[in-house]
Amino acid sequence: MNKVRLAFFLLLSLAIIAALVWGIYQGHPQDMRMEASTL
Amino acid sequence: MACAPHVEWDPRFAFDHDPCGIPMATKIENTSPLAPCMSRCLQGTDIRALLKVIAQIERDERPRDEAIAQAWRIVTEKNPLPATCGRVCPHPCEDYCVRKDRDGSVAVNNIERFVGDWGITHGFKFTKLTEERQPEKIAVIGSGPAGLSCAYHLARRGYAVIIFEAFPKPGGMLRYGIPAYRLPRRILDAEIGKILELGIELHPNKAVGKDIPLDKIRSEYDAVFVGIGAQKAAKVNCPGEEAEGVYGGVEFLRLVNSGQPVDLGKDVVVIGGGNTAVDAARVARRLNASSKVTILYRRTRVEMPAVEHEVEAAQEEGVEIVFLGAPVEVQSENGRISRLLCQRMQLSDPDGSGRRRSVPIPGDTFTLPADTLIVAVSQEADWGGLETVHDVKSESQLERWGFTGQDRVFIGGDVRELGLVAESLLQGRLAAEAVHARFRHLELPAESQPEIISAQQLLLDAVRSSPRHQSVELEATARLEQPWAEESTTLSYNAAVGEAGRCISCGESFIKSPKTHPIHIFRRISQIGVGTLLFNSYFAVFSTRTLYGGPLRSVCVPGLSCHSCPTATMGCPIGMVQHFAATHRIPWFLIGFLGIIGLLSGRFTCGWLCPWGLVQDLTHRLKKFTIRIPHLLNYLKYAVLIVVAIIIPYITFEHWFSKLCPCGALIGAIPWALWNPIDPVLGEPYIAEGMMGFMFWLKMWILGVFLLLFLFIKRPFCRTVCPLGAIYGLFNRLSLVSVKIGEGCVDCGQCRAVCPTDLDVRRQANGEACIKCLECTQCQHIKFAWQQFWKIPQRARKRIRANGQPHVHRVPAVLDG
Numbered sequence: 137m138n139k140v141r142l143a144f145f146l147l148l149s150l151a152i153i154a155a156l157v158w159g160i161y162q163g164h165p166q167d168m169r170m171e172a173s174t175l
Numbered sequence: 176m177a178c179a180p181h182v183e184w185d186p187r188f189a190f191d192h193d194p195c196g197i198p199m200a201t202k203i204e205n206t207s208p209l210a211p212c213m214s215r216c217l218q219g220t221d222i223r224a225l226l227k228v229i230a231q232i233e234r235d236e237r238p239r240d241e242a243i244a245q246a247w248r249i250v251t252e253k254n255p256l257p258a259t260c261g262r263v264c265p266h267p268c269e270d271y272c273v274r275k276d277r278d279g280s281v282a283v284n285n286i287e288r289f290v291g292d293w294g295i296t297h298g299f300k301f302t303k304l305t306e307e308r309q310p311e312k313i314a315v316i317g318s319g320p321a322g323l324s325c326a327y328h329l330a331r332r333g334y335a336v337i338i339f340e341a342f343p344k345p346g347g348m349l350r351y352g353i354p355a356y357r358l359p360r361r362i363l364d365a366e367i368g369k370i371l372e373l374g375i376e377l378h379p380n381k382a383v384g385k386d387i388p389l390d391k392i393r394s395e396y397d398a399v400f401v402g403i404g405a406q407k408a409a410k411v412n413c414p415g416e417e418a419e420g421v422y423g424g425v426e427f428l429r430l431v432n433s434g435q436p437v438d439l440g441k442d443v444v445v446i447g448g449g450n451t452a453v454d455a456a457r458v459a460r461r462l463n464a465s466s467k468v469t470i471l472y473r474r475t476r477v478e479m480p481a482v483e484h485e486v487e488a489a490q491e492e493g494v495e496i497v498f499l500g501a502p503v504e505v506q507s508e509n510g511r512i513s514r515l516l517c518q519r520m521q522l523s524d525p526d527g528s529g530r531r532r533s534v535p536i537p538g539d540t541f542t543l544p545a546d547t548l549i550v551a552v553s554q555e556a557d558w559g560g561l562e563t564v565h566d567v568k569s570e571s572q573l574e575r576w577g578f579t580g581q582d583r584v585f586i587g588g589d590v591r592e593l594g595l596v597a598e599s600l601l602q603g604r605l606a607a608e609a610v611h612a613r614f615r616h617l618e619l620p621a622e623s624q625p626e627i628i629s630a631q632q633l634l635l636d637a638v639r640s641s642p643r644h645q646s647v648e649l650e651a652t653a654r655l656e657q658p659w660a661e662e663s664t665t666l667s668y669n670a671a672v673g674e675a676g677r678c679i680s681c682g683e684s685f686i687k688s689p690k691t692h693p694i695h696i697f698r699r700i701s702q703i704g705v706g707t708l709l710f711n712s713y714f715a716v717f718s719t720r721t722l723y724g725g726p727l728r729s730v731c732v733p734g735l736s737c738h739s740c741p742t743a744t745m746g747c748p749i750g751m752v753q754h755f756a757a758t759h760r761i762p763w764f765l766i767g768f769l770g771i772i773g774l775l776s777g778r779f780t781c782g783w784l785c786p787w788g789l790v791q792d793l794t795h796r797l798k799k800f801t802i803r804i805p806h807l808l809n810y811l812k813y814a815v816l817i818v819v820a821i822i823i824p825y826i827t828f829e830h831w832f833s834k835l836c837p838c839g840a841l842i843g844a845i846p847w848a849l850w851n852p853i854d855p856v857l858g859e860p861y862i863a864e865g866m867m868g869f870m871f872w873l874k875m876w877i878l879g880v881f882l883l884l885f886l887f888i889k890r891p892f893c894r895t896v897c898p899l900g901a902i903y904g905l906f907n908r909l910s911l912v913s914v915k916i917g918e919g920c921v922d923c924g925q926c927r928a929v930c931p932t933d934l935d936v937r938r939q940a941n942g943e944a945c946i947k948c949l950e951c952t953q954c955q956h957i958k959f960a961w962q963q964f965w966k967i968p969q970r971a972r973k974r975i976r977a978n979g980q981p982h983v984h985r986v987p988a989v990l991d992g
Contacts (some may be wrong), residue, residue, distance in 0.1 A: 137965055137966055138965050138966070138967070139965075141965040141967070143967035144965075145909065145964050145965055146517075148770075148909070149774060150775070151770075152766065152770030152771055152774065153767060153771070154530065155763045155764070155766040155767040155770065156763070156764060156766075156767020156768060156770075156771065157548070157767070158763045158764075158767075159762065159764020159765065159766070159767055160766075162763060162764070162776030163335055164201055164755075164762065164763060164764035164765070165729035165730065165764055165791050166729065167749050167754075168726040168728065168729055168730070168746050168754070168764070168765075169724070169726070169729040169746075171750070171754045172728040172731075172738040172743075172744065172745070172746030172747070172750070172751075173723070173724035173728050174720055174722075
């Protein structure tokens with residue numbers, strides 16, 4: 137096992153989840169819903 | 176030796192590995208269909224395994240000696256004379272190589288020779304299969320290829336073997352029939368020496384039947400193998416044949432190969448069209464540079480049974496061939512031949528079997544001047560003292576195994592039926608198996624008909640073209656200047672490794688019925704059922720006439736699917752990227768959403784869910800041919816993502832990618848334009864007259880261009896344009912979903928034929944362009960794997976860094992041996 141790679145993978149995963157949560161907190165899904173419902 | 180018919184062989188019976196007490200007919204694990212070459216190898220050499228070991232030496236970073244020793248053992252499992260066979264076998268295996276009509280057969284024969292020579296120069300030794308000594312003593316009569324093979328296989332099984340040879344040196348027809356320029360004696364001596372090192376006793380100058388009675392041998396030994404060969408030349412039975420200067424073909428070659436002087440005179444005529452005739456003619460040409468050598472053959476070049484290469488070499492050396500001529504009378508002066516009266520022949524119409532007989536043209540004769548006549552039409556065994564074996568041999572029902580009908584007497588080689596050296600070796604081996612079975616009370620395996628793979632079952636179009644590595648041959652003038660020097664060279668190490676790498680391991684690595692394979696069917700179901708229908712399942716639009724605006728719109732589809740499609744239930748990820756860029760915000764939620772998909776599966780979505788990918792796959796099925804595009808274009812999609820999907824919307828506040836997107840044109844713009852329902856709120860058509868302006872038609876034009884490209888290029892949009900593919904591609908090497916290429920892969924390239932993105936799978940699997948469709952896993956050497964990015968071994972990473980890609984088969988130029 138390569139510890140540097142594992143750390144990188146875990147940090148990346150954490151960052152992605154944090155972005156998702158932050159995006160939900162920011163109300164992005166609702167914004168996307170408005171956008172996607174237009175023709 | 177004449178051409179031999181195909182001998183049935185079943186590799187599934189690896190009886191060589193079980194010498195003592197274990198049933199010999201043990202099935203081996205590899206149940207792959209036979210490769211065409213293996214089906215034609217008279218000795219049943221595992222050609223695939225041999226070539227694979229050689230081809231992968233550098234890839235697997237194996238020590239050369241260790242790897243070539245393994246290859247040597249693979250060959251010598253059946254054939255104790257690889258360097259010899261590599262020189263004299265006419266290699267029928269190569270005639271059936273699937274590459275033959277493409278870029279030339281794989282040079283199996285030359286590789287066998289390379290391995291055999293390496294074994295000689297590096298002192299490889301045969302090992303016995305058991306240390307146990309069997310109580311039986313076996314007499315082998317004759318030390319030609321059949322006798323040597325029988326002795327070798329018995330000695331390896333612990334039997335005491337004694338060879339009786341009528342001539343001063345062992346080798347039989349290999350030594351006394353085949354000229355030294357084809358088979359150097361140092362090679363023959365070295366290989367026979369290795370066999371004798373197994374503890375075999377050789378008694379030269381002992382002709383059983385003449386010097387020692389057969390009955391005495393039978394009483395002193397537990398079994399006898401008769402492999403006396405066919406040392407007596409057949410006559411043509413024309414008047415005057417007893418004159419001085421008339422030789423039989425094998426007799427002439429024996430005299431020359433024994434070092435005895437032969438006075439040929441100026442004009443030499445050789446009668447016959449087989450290999451012995453051609454050998455005799457070429458030897459005669461070498462013995463007397465000023466002689467005129469003519470081969471007289473009663474049929475045409477097409478019917479000539481000699482190996483084509485040998486005939487060409489003879490003609491290059493100045494041997495003249497007179498076709499459609501037969502001897503009538505040997506005319507002599509002072510008891511020595513002076514002329515040969517010949518009859519002009521013609522071929523008859525084909526008879527019932529399709530064969531055209533040679534018939535004389537009445538009254539049409541001609542004369543050839545001849546100081547020497549060599550009759551090489553056929554040869555037969557000299558049975559002196561062994562007639563009892565001769566008398567019963569044809570009664571045997573088990574002739575294949577060398578049984579003679581006499582208890583404990585076996586037979587094989589040319590004495591049984593004229594054949595190739597390889598066939599004699601096979602018969603010697605089979606007789607050894609029969610002897611072993613007789614004394615160990617084992618059952619001989621039954622004959623079977625193994626499945627043979629055909630070229631039609633292979634995806635050869637995807638196999639990379641690669642020229643055949645040739646051994647260097649001396650020019651005709653050089654051959655005549657150095658008459659007994661070997662006429663060709665052995666492949667260098669680099670050439671042998673490169674040549675072995677051309678083998679695509681037919682039958683072991685192949686993709687059977689790619690369009691009905693479960694992985695392909697599951698993928699199509701997923702693309703159509705989930706990616707296309709489920710993600711676009713708002714069929715209520717046909718009554719509401721408005722787009723779906725429910726909670727599912729808060730997320731995106733994972734693939735490229737237009738949110739303006741009438742039945743769309745979710746948003747388009749690239750539409751959202753543009754939306755946030757145009758509103759000057761960072762799309763945190765989208766980053767998290769796409770990041771999770773990417774980390775889990777990379778571009779798996781592109782292969783299994785994307786409806787736009789499905790359109791490309793299906794359109795390309797109509798193809799007539801496939802155009803390959805440069806790999807560099809794969810990186811264009813990153814520019815499209817950054818420039819068209821982010822920077823331009825950021826500056827212009829417009830979704831320019833969506834405005835031009837061909838996927839949107841197909842599943843969004845066209846359905847609305849064709850349907851154009853009445854807006855339930857406004858009470859007017861959605862698309863008023865005149866609204867379909869320049870941008871609409873530009874989009875249609877782009878769609879048309881891409882549809883045209885899909886016909887000839889595999890997934891060009893996914894590979895070069897798709898910004899979503901670019902995002903997922905960043906995660907491809909990290910993601911859990913991946914494919915793993917096994918060590919058995921021979922880089923045949925057939926997986927490329929089923930790869931929807933036309934990747935060189937071995938080098939580019941799991942790379943940013945790989946859509947993880949898993950179609951390549953139809954090959955048994957490629958498997959689906961849950962990749963743990965953090966567990967990639969150090970060695971593989973080093974190789975990735977060194978070569979740019981993992982597991983690259985490359986032979987460094989400095990390694991030329």
